[in-house]
Amino acid sequence: MARLNWRAWATDQEQLDRLHLLEKVSLFSGLSRRQLGKLLVKLFEKAYQPGETIFLEGEPAKALFIVLHGRVSILHTGKEGEDPVATLTPGAYFGELALIDDLPRSATARADEPSALLILYKSHFDDLIEGHSTIAIRVMGNLLKALAGYVRAAHARRASPPATLADAPLPGETAQKSSDRSR
Amino acid sequence: MIPERPRDTSLDSTPTAQTRFTPPASIVWGMAIIGLGLLLHLSRELVLLLLLAAGLAYLLTPLVRIAESAAIRRDIAVTALFIALIVGLVATSYVLLPRLRSEFNTLYAGLPSLTERLDAALDAVQKEIGSEYPVAQRLFPDREVRYERLNAFIEQQSADLPNLVGHLATIAIAGVLIPFLSFFLLRDARKMIQFLMNRLPPAHIETSVAVSCEIERTIGRYIRGLAIDGMIIGTAAALGLWVLGVNYPLLLGAFSGLANVVPYLGPILGAGVATLVALIQFQSLAPLGKVLILYLFIKILDDVVLQPTIVGMAVHLHPILLLASVIVGGHSFGLIGMIVAVPTVTVLQETTKLLLERRRYRAGLQDPHPRTRVPVQSYIC
Numbered sequence: 280m281a282r283l284n285w286r287a288w289a290t291d292q293e294q295l296d297r298l299h300l301l302e303k304v305s306l307f308s309g310l311s312r313r314q315l316g317k318l319l320v321k322l323f324e325k326a327y328q329p330g331e332t333i334f335l336e337g338e339p340a341k342a343l344f345i346v347l348h349g350r351v352s353i354l355h356t357g358k359e360g361e362d363p364v365a366t367l368t369p370g371a372y373f374g375e376l377a378l379i380d381d382l383p384r385s386a387t388a389r390a391d392e393p394s395a396l397l398i399l400y401k402s403h404f405d406d407l408i409e410g411h412s413t414i415a416i417r418v419m420g421n422l423l424k425a426l427a428g429y430v431r432a433a434h435a436r437r438a439s440p441p442a443t444l445a446d447a448p449l450p451g452e453t454a455q456k457s458s459d460r461s462r
Numbered sequence: 463m464i465p466e467r468p469r470d471t472s473l474d475s476t477p478t479a480q481t482r483f484t485p486p487a488s489i490v491w492g493m494a495i496i497g498l499g500l501l502l503h504l505s506r507e508l509v510l511l512l513l514l515a516a517g518l519a520y521l522l523t524p525l526v527r528i529a530e531s532a533a534i535r536r537d538i539a540v541t542a543l544f545i546a547l548i549v550g551l552v553a554t555s556y557v558l559l560p561r562l563r564s565e566f567n568t569l570y571a572g573l574p575s576l577t578e579r580l581d582a583a584l585d586a587v588q589k590e591i592g593s594e595y596p597v598a599q600r601l602f603p604d605r606e607v608r609y610e611r612l613n614a615f616i617e618q619q620s621a622d623l624p625n626l627v628g629h630l631a632t633i634a635i636a637g638v639l640i641p642f643l644s645f646f647l648l649r650d651a652r653k654m655i656q657f658l659m660n661r662l663p664p665a666h667i668e669t670s671v672a673v674s675c676e677i678e679r680t681i682g683r684y685i686r687g688l689a690i691d692g693m694i695i696g697t698a699a700a701l702g703l704w705v706l707g708v709n710y711p712l713l714l715g716a717f718s719g720l721a722n723v724v725p726y727l728g729p730i731l732g733a734g735v736a737t738l739v740a741l742i743q744f745q746s747l748a749p750l751g752k753v754l755i756l757y758l759f760i761k762i763l764d765d766v767v768l769q770p771t772i773v774g775m776a777v778h779l780h781p782i783l784l785l786a787s788v789i790v791g792g793h794s795f796g797l798i799g800m801i802v803a804v805p806t807v808t809v810l811q812e813t814t815k816l817l818l819e820r821r822r823y824r825a826g827l828q829d830p831h832p833r834t835r836v837p838v839q840s841y842i843c
Contacts (some may be wrong), residue, residue, distance in 0.1 A: 294533040316531030323671055325659045332664055339820055341668045398667070400675040430842050 294319065297347070297397065303370040304345055306425070309417040317411065321403040327390035336387045340377035342398045346370065349394025354387045361387065375422060377401055510795060511636060513802050515643035520678075520685045522547075522648055540649045544641070558712065565710040577616050579742050581609050586745035669820050676812040681805045687772040692719040694768060695760060699732065702756040706749065708740050718757075722764070724800045725788050729764070733757035779808055 301307055301315045310318070324347065327333060333344065336356050344351075346369050353373055354361040364386065367373055373388055378401055408415035502509050522543060529539030572579070585605065592599040603611070655674070662670050696719020704711040718732030733754065740753040779787070784804060791803025 289534055289538050291530070291533050291535045294530065298533055313531070316533070320527045320531050323659055323674075324656060325662075325664075325667055327664060334664075334668060339668070341672045398671055400671050402672070402679060403675050406679070434843075 297322070300345070300347060300370060300397075304372055306343075306372050306375065306418060306421050308421060310414060314411065314414050314417075317407060317414070318399070321399060321407060323398040323400070325396055325398060327394045327396065329390055329392050331390045333388040333390060333396065334374065334384050336385065337383045340374060340382065340384045340401075342374060342400045343372060343378055343404065344374045344388065345372045345397040345399070347395040347397050350391040351394055351396070352389050352391050354389060356387060366391065375425070378404055378422065506795065510798050510802075511639055512643065514636070514798070515640045515647055517681075517685050517802075518640060518644040519647040519651065520682045521689055522644070523651075523682060524686070526648060536652060537649050540645060543648075544645055562712050562716070565713045569710055569713065576742075577609075577613050580616075580738075581605075581612055583741045583745040584608065584612075587741065587747055587750070590747050669816060672816050673813050676816065677809050680808050680812055684805045684808070687769075688723050690772050691764065691768050692722045694772075695719050695722045695732075695764060698760050698763070699736070699757070702760070703736060703753070706740075706752050706756065708736065708749075708753060709743050710739060714739060718760075724797070725784060725804060727788070727800070729757070729761050733761075779804065779811065783807065 298312070298315055298319055301319060302312075307315060307318065322345075327349070333351065334340075336354075346367050348369060351367045351371075351373065352363050353365040353367065354363050356362075365373075374384070376382070376385060378399075408418065525543055526536065526539050529542075530536055588599075588602050592602075602608075659667070659670075696715045698715075699718035700711045700715020703714055708714070714732075714736045717735060718729075721728040721732040724731070736757065737750060737753050740749050744750065784807075787803040787807040788800050791799035791801075791806070793799070795802070
């Protein structure tokens, strides 16, 4: 008779997959499995169809989004319409400025293909970091590093030809995606 | 300027889409609210059951979350939690129930002679006050008049007692149904939220998440805070009364803890009943004063230490609105209405705030929190 694997039987595979994904999100790097678990229970999941707008530039920003499945485009609205600035794949995050201030969205996000996103509401995040200083320090540190990287990339973009600067990854973007974008 | 969301143009191509009458959104919302109110009124007993079940579910949510954060299946966690609760309740009943039952039996046996004993106690207290302050003697009514008034009052109060006994069956059914409903609410909460989230239009998702989170934060904190607060108040009252030598300390402590969930009126009710018991038992002013001081001390402890730390900032209602909501809740749904009034009004207030904020953004009036804004530096290096 096959022995019953109690651990596998009691494990929520869906939650475990999400936990593994959170381990790959750069914003949460340095957090232990236990700390990620605390974050995990605060997340909502939402499915999007291709072409569906996740949020629009100028709308109130209340949450951070993490790509669970699919592909999402970040677009800036200019004089000549929407200008794509990044394409995000599973493990990437966007809308992180919502965690910092109460100002409107600075870009538009749209699903390119059937996608599932994890949503972290700002107040939930605030509650979490209020009670857990280690999580606060790690996440805020990662967020600052991402913003510093963005500022440096923007400075370099102003100083050097665009062809070489496009390689600088945007926050929440994988190096692979960055090189795709530059091509 | 906020860019417009892409519209679904497939509907515009049909001729009926252009001619179809669509009532203004305010009328649709108004009718929907009236319809919902009517539905809630018609099925208010079921709604109350569901609210109480949801309250119990909120109370237990943090424990399920601990299991969920370790990727343990939610159904297993909820089942294990309910089994542990049942075992805990049985063990507590085994220890406390005989004592509580004996206190209740003694109290029940003394009910028929309650008027006489209360009258004797009042008489003794009047004499004590009269001997200390002879002027006060003139303020007290004659013994016959007082006895008649007291008798009429107790008869009026005990007229509702058969009704209460008649409701015992309903209370017993509710006692089974509430944990039963709560079990399923707790087990399937994530699936239900997921179902709703996937059916919501993307344009409303952030506001919906915000509203849902605020409801969860407010109600969860309020209910959990109230339960812990009630337990501490009940224990403190029972201990204090036991030290003072007042009869039925467990029963009175349990009553004080339960009554404490009703804002403002609950503590007065708890202190009133304990004072009445002490009056009948001691027939003297000094122990009465001690009981009142005990309840005053508990109230100060509750207001200064317990409420701010346990219930925290969950409820941001103006005191007048809070009192009004308790009165309206009590008028509409009785005692349970008084308990659920505060979290319901708080949720409505928070939801309205979020919807108004969204409306303000859409109207182009940005930055609703100018005071929290940090001055922008002209450089970063």
